[in-house]
Amino acid sequence: MPFEAFLNELKAAMKNVFHVRGDIDQMALKRGMPPFVMREIMNVNPLSVGIPVEYGGRGCKMEENISLLAAASYESLALSLTFGINSALFLQPVAKYANEESKKHVFDRFINNQNMGGLMITEPDFGSDALNMQSSFSENDGNYHIQGTKHWAGLTGWADFWLLTAREMSPEGKLKRDIDFFICDVNEPNQQIKVDEVYENLGLYQIPYGRNILDVQIPSSRRLIPETTGVKMMLDLLHRSRMQFPGMAMGFIHRLMDESIAHARDRQIGGRNLLSYDQVQQRLARLQAYFTITSAMCHNSSKVAGIENDLSLNGLEANSVKSVVTDMMQEAAQSATQLVGAQAYKINHIAGRGITDSRPFQIFEGSNDILYAQISEGLVKLMKKAKEFNLFNSLKSNSLTSNASERLKSILDFKIETSLPQRKMVELGQVVGRVVCMEQVLKLGAKGFNGQLIENAVKVLEQEIEMLMSGYHHTGQVNAIEVYNNESNWREFL
Incomplete structure (x- = not known):
């Protein structure tokens, strides 16, 4: 079946369950999904996009997967994330790293029984510090005995399959450094x-x-079979997953933009519609910029993030994409809610719901603060290797930022200190992440994407980068005061 026909089938199923047979805004008030919703949607076999052709799937094509995520997130961010968990965190790793017998076993169940799968990495005491996870495995009579505690795994209690992560327990009772993945x-x-x-x-x-x-x-x-080490396999998996976040963001931001424009056109204030107010224009223009930037990310990821590519070393790009696009998701939800006003401050309104639904995207699969710091760490490492500490020169020589840096030369033309405090590393990472995204926008524009949208998106990114650089250059630094109780009650000074 041609992909467009497949996608239209999915859209028809979503329309039926979310707008005809049920009401998605009312469903949002309760936890879980009514059984008929997932049954009707899974009948279309949406997860077949993450399965190779030889096992009955659509071929594990990245552009199809991202398009699927975008179509779903226009209706439901939770549904899109459900697809993303299954595809990026389970099916794609299985397709790339599992043996033949395991692939047949898993993919047959997904195609014929509409099974679902997820990934368990995070532990109560080891979230961002995943490399020190305490879940262990030991080999015994042809089996691996895995013990441990995992939490915050999406689809808890629902998934039929899990990728479990653990470290091998040595005969001496010590955990080895590498991480292994197992299909449960x-x-x-x-x-x-x-x-x-x-x-x-x-x-x-x-x-x-x-x-x-x-x-x-x-x-x-x-047990999954890494090409070299388990840690490198995990980085490949996580970087590929982060590169697919724009798919989930695409439909979500598109929907918020459409809803906001419709509201601004219809809402009358003082005899004028909201669309005629300058501040409203500014909000809508930013939403359109986010739409354009996310489109550029989707276009880029479709070309570079396929399972045929090793993304283990693509940290700068993957971290930039994930952190910037999730910041935009949250900002889009906040802005749409502000624009609509009190009516949006409800769980059963897509804008208000979008604030809490999009917020965890800035946390899971790498907290954005940490990812921004890692972007800077990676850049500084490249600078030291090249013995080039001018930010503009360094970005100009990097294919991820070469064209965008030219437009920002006046802002970026200065030397970087290589021993920056962590907060400055985060701020610098926020800047570099947006330069990476601007590069993708410029490349999409060169392909013929709407020129007005491209130019507006570039201007918004330039403005954000200027503001961030201003904060970066500010030298004042404040630290928390642990003992703050003394002379800190305002009533004592009346």
């Missing part, structure tokens, strides 16, 4: 995962999260 089938003996607690997550009501206790026996054939 909860429908097979000794592979059931105990859900110890289901969390009351603040947003994304339709996706269950919780704490899971691992004490499972996984057949040795279900």
Whole structure:
């Protein structure tokens, strides 16, 4: 089936369950999804986009996967994330790193039984510090015995398959440094995962999260096979997943933009519609800029993020894409809510709901603060290697930023200190991340994308970069005062 026809089938199914048979705004008030919703949507076999052709899928094409995520997020960010978890965090790693027997087993169940899968990395005491996870495995009679505790895995209690991560326990009782991945089938003996607690997550009501206790026996054939090390495999997986965030952001921002424009056109204030007010124009222009920037990211990821490519070393690009696009998601939701006003301050309004639904995107798969710092760390490492410490010269010589840096020379033409405090590393990363994204916008513009939208997006990015650079150059630094109780009650000074 041609992809457009496939996508139209999915859109028709979503329209039926979200707008005809049910009301998505009312569904948003309750946790989980009514059974008929997932049944009708999964009947279209949307997850086939993440499965190779030889196993009955659509070929694991990145442009199709990103288009699927965008189509879903226009209606429901939670549904899009559900697709993203299945595809980026389970099906794609299986397609790339599992053995033949495991691929057949997994993909057959997805195609014929509409199964779902997820990934468990995060632990209660080891979130961002995943390399020090305490979940362990040991080999015993052809099985791997995995023990540990995982939490905040999307689809907790729902998924039929899980990719479990653990470190090998040595005979001396010490955990080895590398990380391994295992396919757990909860429908097979000794592979059931105990859900110890289901969390009351603040947003994304339709996706269950919780704490899971691992004490499972996984057949040795279900261990993923890294090309070199497990850590490198994990980086490849996570960077590819981050490069697909624009797919989830695309439909979400597009919908907020459409809703905001429609509201501004129809809403009358003082005998004029909102569209005629300058501040409203500014908000709408930024939403359109976010739409354009996200479009550029989708275009770029479609070309470079396929499973045929090794993304383990693409940290600067992947971290830039994920952190900037998720910042834009949150800002878009905040702006749309502000524009609509009190009516949007409801869970059953897409703008208000969008604030809490998009907020965790800035946290999971790498907190944005950490990713921005890592962008700077990677850049400084490249600078030291090239012995070039002028920011403009360094970015000009990098294919990810070469054209965009030319437009920003007056802002970027200065030397970087290589021993920056962490807060400055974060600020610098915010700048570099947006330069990376501007490069993608310029490249999309060169392909013929709407020139007015491109120019507006570039102007918005230039403005953000100027503001961020102003903060970066500010030398004043404040630190938290641990003992602040003394002389800090205002009533004592009346």
